[in-house]
Amino acid sequence: MKHRFKNYKVIVVAAMYFSCVFVLAGCGFKDIDKRVFVTGIGIDPAEKEEGGYKVTLKLSLPVASIKSSTGPNYEYLVYEGETLAEAIRILETHTDKILEFGHTKIIVINEELLQENMKDFMDYFVRRSDIQLIAWVAAAKTSAESILRVEPSAESAVSSTLVNFFGSNGTESPFITSTFLYEFRRDMLSDGVDAVLPLVEATEDKKELIVNKSLVVKEKSKPFELTAEQSKYYNTLLNGMSGFSYKAEKEDLTFVINMEKTTVHYKVIMDDGKPTSIKMNVKMIGVIGQSNKNLALNNLKEYDKIAAEAVKKKITDFLTTVQEKNLDPIGFGLRYRTMMLYDKNTISEWQKAYPDLPFDVSVDVALKGTGAIE
Template sequence: MIISLHRRFIITILALSMLLQSGCGFKDIDKRIFVLSIGIDHSDNDEKPYKITLKLAVPSGSIKETGTKYTYLTKESESIASAVRLLKSHVDKEIDFGHAKVIVFGEKILDHDMNEVIDFFVRRRDIQKMSWVAVGKPSAEAVLKAEPSSEKSGSHALFNFFDQDGVESVYIVSTYLFDFYRRMSEKGYDPILPVLSSSDNKKKIVVNNSILLANNKEPLKLSPEETKLYNVMANNNEKLNLTVKRDKLLFTVSIDASKTSYKIITKPKQRPVLKMNVSMKGVIEEANQPMNPAKLSTYDKYVSKDLEKQLTELLTKLQENDADPIGFGLRYQASKLHTEKTYKEWRQIYPELSFDVHVKVSIMSTGIVE
């Protein structure tokens, strides 16, 4: 009996609390318009430096209707928040950021304090921290307004570039908002962003470059090949091709499995060394000459030596530009007894660091050519 009264009391309290709740925060779906991506450019106006572009999906009245339907909102303001507030007066529906998965920065905005730029996005509770972050070329607005012919209504082509459900490419770097924010504030781990380039006719978007933001210096651009090598070292990408040329022999190896590990060795009175080991397995995908299966070990050495040289050159370039997108500095701090001087020690060590890269490529077969 006591238990029954207790349950009735709890049910009554819950019912009363539901009656007292306000319904003002809820809006029907037909009263909302969904943002798919957000673009931030510099407006060249010191009073209103931020130019915000929103790409919104226009709901279709019938499932039989085909074609891509979007609308765009653009506004310049002194802050991102005020621009968004002003844009709300441009549509007859509530702007919903819950589906916004891509944030694009124009190239010119990279010259400003990026901590200030992303502050709005990391504070807003309705913007996903799993959103992808990228750089737009020639501008974020141009990239957002590009509509590839393969883009379906209600979807967004940019999503397919980064979610690994569509395109799977070693030339694409995927950076999440939470990771970008972490790298901006973390010591010893620099942010890297993919570069989205739109064609002049706005019918194609290309993603095969990347850009580094390191220690408040000029952004460092990486070529497609350098971006591929970065993915090999940082992300253990498995689906990639390696092309080797020896005299008249030219062949390409398709890598199916890849693993990278490294350690930083510091000894008294000796130059610090970063030892990196890379192991790969694959098959020959293309060749300009017949490939002899008995010479697979020779082909292994060709690929391994070429890749060792390429990785060492990229590591040296990053070192010369004081850039660390792989997180060597973070690893060093984590492997040492942490003190206030640990990061200062790394800043002294990194310019003197030598690279010892060892690559072992195992070619399993010459393909299925008979």
């Protein structure tokens, strides 16, 4: 009896085992050699389909060895569609490998598209879970496709020149504005601040990239281009960027200040519940990097005053320029909103007051020395 029961248990276990084998699905993981990584996405207006988009995908091809590689190895897929989702779905049929967007580090948008309905346009990138919200977003001066196709001679096989412009892995410059995807989306949806994107240009021979200008983007309005100098002031005020230079002049004395540290504080001055002015305090520490005359250390206080007056004028000019365009890239409107109790008229009241608010800028410059020589 025990022997028969034991055989019965063996039969039941075997039946359960084979039943599980039959219902098991195959392995859902695809090998790495069946995948290709999308490192950049370019968006341009469609040339053939009205109201559509031309999507360019920059694919990074694997190399056997970094030492044996003579340079970057990329492939480009281009297609036009009515929507971004449609174009990318069709591009999946242009390669035998799975398109992996998890390593997408840069999204380049043609500046012509930045005056359309950006909320709907950027919705696709935010909804896709495989596109990182920390991907960089930039505007293209001519076309996003041409910017993505630029491969500088100094570019190595394991890095991207365009990506190295942003963040802290490559060059660091106060002229370069860096904007994450989540920051761009947040500023586009927020009342009281306007989004800012770096503007990427290519040289005439299409061999080098230049990033030293910015675009202030406001929905359903033409983007306002900030010059290289204005981009420097924006990055200084918003992020306290260091490593930049200011020129100061007084009579026959001209010198250049190299700033090492910048601290900015500002607030909206209220009177009877209404904004009356914007007060900004700027503190800078640096050294004199160049001068047309000999300088003395015992005159540093005088040089501090000359530098402070020059910087104050330039910052005030920048703030006034964007205010005249009814733009607020710094986010003074956000600061105003934090000071007020919620009311449906808060934003409309700020929009009425902002164009006429005076700026009260005070600058304190502390020079540590005249450089290696006097």
